Amino acid sequence: MIRTMFTIAAIALGASIAVADQDPVAARRALMKANGDEAKIGVAMMKGETPFDLAKAQKMFATFEDAAQKMPALFPETSKTGGDTAARLEIWQNMDDFRARFDKFAVDAEAAKVSVKDLDSFKAAFNAIGKNDCGGCHEKYRVKKS
Amino acid sequence: MRKWLGRLAVIAAGAAIVGLAGFWFVTLPAVVTSSALPPHTPNLANGQTMFNIGGCASCHAAPNSDPDKVDRTRLGGGLALRSPFGIFYVPNISPDPKDGIGKWSEANFVTALWKGTSPRGNHLFPAFPYGSYQHMELDDLRDLFAYIKTLPPVEGRVRRHDLSFPFNLRRLVGGWKLLFLHGGPFAENPSKSPQWNRGAYLVNGPGHCAECHSPRNVLGGIIESERFAGGPTPDGEGWVPNITPAGLQHWSKEDIAWSEKEIASFLEDGINPAGDFAGGAMVEVIRNTSSLSAADRAAIAAYIVTLPPRQGPKPPPKK
Numbered sequence: 001m002i003r004t005m006f007t008i009a010a011i012a013l014g015a016s017i018a019v020a021d022q023d024p025v026a027a028r029r030a031l032m033k034a035n036g037d038e039a040k041i042g043v044a045m046m047k048g049e050t051p052f053d054l055a056k057a058q059k060m061f062a063t064f065e066d067a068a069q070k071m072p073a074l075f076p077e078t079s080k081t082g083g084d085t086a087a088r089l090e091i092w093q094n095m096d097d098f099r100a101r102f103d104k105f106a107v108d109a110e111a112a113k114v115s116v117k118d119l120d121s122f123k124a125a126f127n128a129i130g131k132n133d134c135g136g137c138h139e140k141y142r143v144k145k146s
Numbered sequence: 147m148r149k150w151l152g153r154l155a156v157i158a159a160g161a162a163i164v165g166l167a168g169f170w171f172v173t174l175p176a177v178v179t180s181s182a183l184p185p186h187t188p189n190l191a192n193g194q195t196m197f198n199i200g201g202c203a204s205c206h207a208a209p210n211s212d213p214d215k216v217d218r219t220r221l222g223g224g225l226a227l228r229s230p231f232g233i234f235y236v237p238n239i240s241p242d243p244k245d246g247i248g249k250w251s252e253a254n255f256v257t258a259l260w261k262g263t264s265p266r267g268n269h270l271f272p273a274f275p276y277g278s279y280q281h282m283e284l285d286d287l288r289d290l291f292a293y294i295k296t297l298p299p300v301e302g303r304v305r306r307h308d309l310s311f312p313f314n315l316r317r318l319v320g321g322w323k324l325l326f327l328h329g330g331p332f333a334e335n336p337s338k339s340p341q342w343n344r345g346a347y348l349v350n351g352p353g354h355c356a357e358c359h360s361p362r363n364v365l366g367g368i369i370e371s372e373r374f375a376g377g378p379t380p381d382g383e384g385w386v387p388n389i390t391p392a393g394l395q396h397w398s399k400e401d402i403a404w405s406e407k408e409i410a411s412f413l414e415d416g417i418n419p420a421g422d423f424a425g426g427a428m429v430e431v432i433r434n435t436s437s438l439s440a441a442d443r444a445a446i447a448a449y450i451v452t453l454p455p456r457q458g459p460k461p462p463p464k465k
Contacts, residue, residue, distance in 0.1 A: 037421060039417065039422075086384075088384075130415065135423045135424065138426070139425055143385075144384055144386075
């Protein structure tokens with residue numbers, strides 16, 4: 001049983017790496033979409049539409065941190081177009097800045113995961129990440145194409 | 147490009163047929179005189195609201211590589227706007243008497259925003275979105291002028307625009323105005339609520355939302371039948387979404403719908419119903435709309451959801 005699970009896990013892992021290798025656009029879009037899905041839960045809590053839940057908040061920041069660590073590897077030179085990407089060519093002209101933004105995003109998400117304790121600290125951390133990390137990067141490096 | 151040149155030739159030939167004299171007359175820049183301005187006590191708070199919804203700082207504040215570090219009160223200009231006609235360099239409109247608009251009269255300012263005419267009597271290029279600002283109320287313009295006068299003077303003139311012939315000819319803008327500059331200040335629709343009217347005014351007047359969210363023809367005029375239905379960004383790299391119900395509803399395919407509340411909230415924090423954060427030029431717009439009152443954002447949303455559903459041009463095939 002345990003062996004089968006390991007095998008499945010290994011196949012799954014291998015498969016996800018293979019996907020990333022073959023199709024960095026799909027992989028980075030999936031990671032970003034996961035960020036959006038988590039952020040949606042965060043927005044609902046921030047606006048008081050759903051009650052504040054520390055575990056959900058921490059899961060959200062953990063998802064952000066995970067994405068921030070995986071993203072920088074997903075922008076090879078070969079992935080400037082294709083897969084309906086919304087990435088701007090500016091990324092490849094400013095790769096250092098682009099990568100530094102993911103580093104900062106990871107640090108901010110990790111710090112929030114540790115420091116957020118209640119609704120007020122959550123709002124402050126989420127707002128700052130949303131505006132500076134998500135919004136700031138999308139302003140400079142993402143452009144909708146449809 | 148070929149097609150462009152072809153059409154240009156047609157326009158040039160057309161102008162020749164109309165006759166230079168006639169063209170000269172009908173394209174004379176219009177002005178508003180100071181005698182047309184009744185007494186007025188400026189309301190600086192309203193002027194600041196107009197400044198924010200008008201997005202004046204988005205174009206006229208001196209640029210910085212980090213958009214969050216831009217000082218929105220220093221209107222020294224210098225931003226480069228790329229367009230199919232060449233590059234516009236946004237001028238200094240700080241109250242500096244030498245390099246800005248410090249010496250302008252109120253009538254000069256109203257003329258610029260309503261008629262697109264400079265104090266020296268030249269046509270201004272519509273990259274300055276006066277096609278929308280022409281719908282602003284006189285009192286709002288006067289409050290806006292008074293507010294700009296309270297901002298710090300910034301020295302330094304901005305370089306000249308870098309436009310290709312014949313788009314560099316200011317006189318030709320007179321022809322553009324004949325075609326595309328219609329209508330005076332905003333007219334209320336008495337059958338609608340005050341909130342809807344406020345929204346319609348903010349969106350079509352100072353907010354100039356249609357300037358980005360509409361497709362344009364070869365002369366750079368908005369295609370009226372597709373107003374708000376989206377189109378390519380001026381630099382050609384991206385696509386501005388359709389914000390009529392026909393566009394915002396396509397989201398329902400993903401089981402996500404834009405309600406009035408969500409539009410208002412997007413204009414405050416830039417987060418869309420998918421938990422995604424706005425990007426591109428809209429981020430700058432949200433810097434402006436986030437400083438409006440909640441009532442004004444709600445009014446904009448109340449109007450946007452009532453736009454007639456329209457299909458715009460098709461975005462280029464996915465690649």
